[in-house]
Amino acid sequence: QLAVQVLSNWLTSLVALFEDNKARIKRSDAGIKATSKAARQEFEQADADKEAALDAAILSVTEGSSEKVLDERVEAALRDLSAIEAGYRAYTAASTERLRQYPGVVKQQLEMYRQCLSGLLHVQPTTHSQTGSPQQQPQHSDAAGVASS
DSSP states (O other), rough: OHHHHHHHHHHHHHHHHHHHHHHHHHHHHHHHHHHHHHHHHHHHEEEEEEEHHHHHHHHHHOOOOOOOHHHHHHHHHHHHHHHHHHHHHHHHHHHHHHHHHHHHHHHHHHHHHHHHHHHTOOOOOOOOOOTOOOOOOOOOOOSSSOOEE
């Protein structure tokens, strides 16, 4: 009876670990999606304002009454266009950087899960060498010379 209870508790721990890991990754996925969506909405609002300013500047160019005024208005329209281009570049760079970091976050979460799972299973985790072949992690000895993980 005791063995059944111990086994049941151990299996419950395995399932809880799996479910916790699944929930953590799901939260990470939702977080990156929400962050990306919010950044996109913020960018689109700022871009819409810049686009409206460019439209107004282009309209004012058509209403220029002298060469000097026309040149000034064309310059203003080009500055507005440059601001729009800079906004796109900044948004793209920030989004790309945020998305490039995400696989590292997932990798850390999976590594933590692997270590916890190895502990529950009482196995020595393996690492993969550069050749891709599994290798056991080195064991550490305590003061008495007993190997521990």
